[in-house]
Amino acid sequence: MGWVKSPIHKRAHQNKRYNTATMLQFKLVLLGDSSVGKSSIVHRFVKDSFDEFRESTIGAAFLSQTIKLEKHPDVTIKFEIWDTAGQERYKSLAPMYYRNANAALIVYDVTQPGSLVKAQSWVEELKNKVGDQDLVICLAGNKVDICDEDATAREVQREDAQLYAQEQGLLFYETSAKTGAGVSAIFQEIGERVYQKKGMEVPSSTQARKPLNVELQRPSTNDSTSCCS
Amino acid sequence: MQMEDRQESPKSQSALVTEPADIKKIKSEDFPSQNDDEEPFYDFQAFVKLMKDPRADPIVRYTRSFLNNFVTKRELWTSEEQRKLVNDFKVFVFDKLTLYEPFKSLDAANLLNAKEGMEKLIMGKLYHKCFSPCLKSQLNVLDKGHKLDLDHDAMLADKREEFRFIDPQHLEINDKISSKLETFTQLSAKELGRMNGYKAPRDKMVCALNACRVIFGFLKHLKLERDGADAFIPLLIYAILKSNVESLISNVNYIERFRYPGFLRGESSYYLSSLQGAAGFVANMQVESLHIGNQQDFESKYHANQDALRKERESRQPSDPHKNASIPREPYGPSPSDYILKPLDGATNIVLSKFAELFSPAPASPQGHDAQEDVEGHDDITRLAQEMEEKEHARVLRELHAMFPDMDQELIRDISIAKKYRIGACVDVLLTLSS
Secondary structure (H helix, E strand, C coil): CCCCCCCEEEECCCCCCCCEEEEEEEEEEEEECCCCCHHHHHHHHHHHCCCCCCCCCCCCCEEEEEEECCCCCCEEEEEEEEECCCCHHHHHHHHHHHCCCCEEEEEEECCCHHHHHHHHHHHHHHHHHCCCCCCEEEEEEECHHHHHHCHHHCCCCHHHHHHHHHHHCCEEEECCCCCCCCHHHHHHHHHHHHHHHHHCCCCCHHHCCCCCCCCCCCCCCCCCCCCCC | CCCCCCCCCHHHHHHHHHCCCCHHHHHHHHCCCCCCCCCCCCCHHHHHHHHHCHHHHHHHHHHHHHHHHHHHCCCCCCHHHHHHHHHHHHHHHHHHHCCCCCCCCCCHHHHHHHHHHHHHHHHHHHHHHHCHHHHHHHHHHCCHHHHHHHHHHHHHHHHHHHCCCCCHHHHCCCCCCCCCHHHHHHHHHHHHHHHHHCCCHHHHHHHHHHHHHHHHHHHHHCCCHHHCHHHHHHHHHHHHHCCCCCCHHHHHHHHHHHCCCCCCCHHHHHHHHHHHHHHHHHHCCCHHHCCCCCHHHHHHHHHHHHHHHHHHHHHCCCCCCCCCCCCCCCCCCCCHHHHHHCCCCHHHHHHHHHCHHHHCCCCCCHHHCCHHHHHHHHHHHHHHHHHHHHHHHHHHHHHHHHHCCCCCHHHHHHHHHHCCCCHHHHHHHHHHHHC
């Protein structure tokens, strides 16, 4: 259905010919074990971005937030963030959420090695069911603030997770929802990556009346081996 | 639930993007009636009035012709054909609305209302062909899609009986959740059940969102809102499991098929998917799906329930083939024919019948209206709409009094008025006050 794949073109100012801006709406699905703080990351993101925050009308399982891309100031991205239940027994519901997603943020807890295993199984499932041509996947190790206070608390080494992400072609960040470290960078990077994938297909924004093909197409260059950290 | 074929036809995609959508527009479309801050504009009677304008004749004729073709060209379309036909027509006619007066000169909000009105009009007319429970009598000739809806509803009902004894802990519902759990999940389930009273996909969707909002109101009260889906999904499943909402899966699939994709975005889309997932979870529930602390205790409860069920099923009268074990007997639950004959949205039905001549095969001209008759018709409708509204307000007050027996009745009334009798929003405020 047309909930995410329709690029929205917005004329920024009165001058139709020159001052055009692009607004893209992306769906991001949030995956990870129930204790890793995935909801907290999103709350932090939504709270820290000052750009027109709107309280969701129903509840915190669905949030949306708009950001401007740092590298493309004329591009505005509206993230629609779909939270999923992290408990193992509700795993079967996940396909209802990740269908048609443009990005997936998979979160683990750097103090809980088991949560990385779970995160890896999500990566596999997404690659099998959705395919990473159509999906930007980002792996995030949360709760680094605990390690900053007590280095022995860390159970997952940054290098190990990073290497895994590299091999799988995922974006990788370590974050702290508590301090905010890494949080806005993640959404910037995901936004940038999805824009690169989708932006190509977005025709000139002055052509809004023309029928558009907004199907997500496979990118011509395969950049899935590159990794950002 | 269809996972395939979710891509819309290129035609409708293009229609979506050709709408002059700015940020504000997206918001208003996301949420026609749920947002308390921006008062939504949704007035079916206003749409009907526009349709009676002589200049609307081309639109009326397009609509009439579509409805006639839909019901006469074939006895029964498959669910996927129906989805496509209805969607294609909406794409087509929404485009036409921008070409003909009185729609052409409407502002964005009124044009949106006209589109909503059009969807409500055509789905009201086609409901008996499109909503799977209405097709039960044609079971042997049904296509796979409609049949699966009915099968899944029956599965859900069976599982509800099989696991009706389970406790919150079996679903890993947070220990902090208090004794009020039953009250809130029952209220949420009641809102879900109200979907059966409406024909328009939007109206059904509003019921579903209300149900979710009640759950989130409860979570906010417990300060568990921040847990997001981890806290929400188990409660939604619990509400579905402990309720006797009929035809839940048919309703959800109906919304998904016939709600215009441009309207089914953002939050609506999220909560519809959650409902689909939760209903699917219950319909496929196994002992392994549950968190079982004490195996022995669980087994004895399970077997005791099985015995009880067997007895209940034996004692049920076998005379009525529709009342088999898979259909829960609920005091207020409508039987299949009631889905057509007694819609809660009676106001809509009167409105529809009042200008039914526009959509009857006979070449009736909308210009030929007797002005006097129009006025009377309009009065009827207004009176009925008022009655319906009063009934609804009384219902909301009743529910709230039952939920908050210690609360001052005047206060509940005042809050209900302030919150326009939206039960989810009222519960939110009352919880804040009571804590």
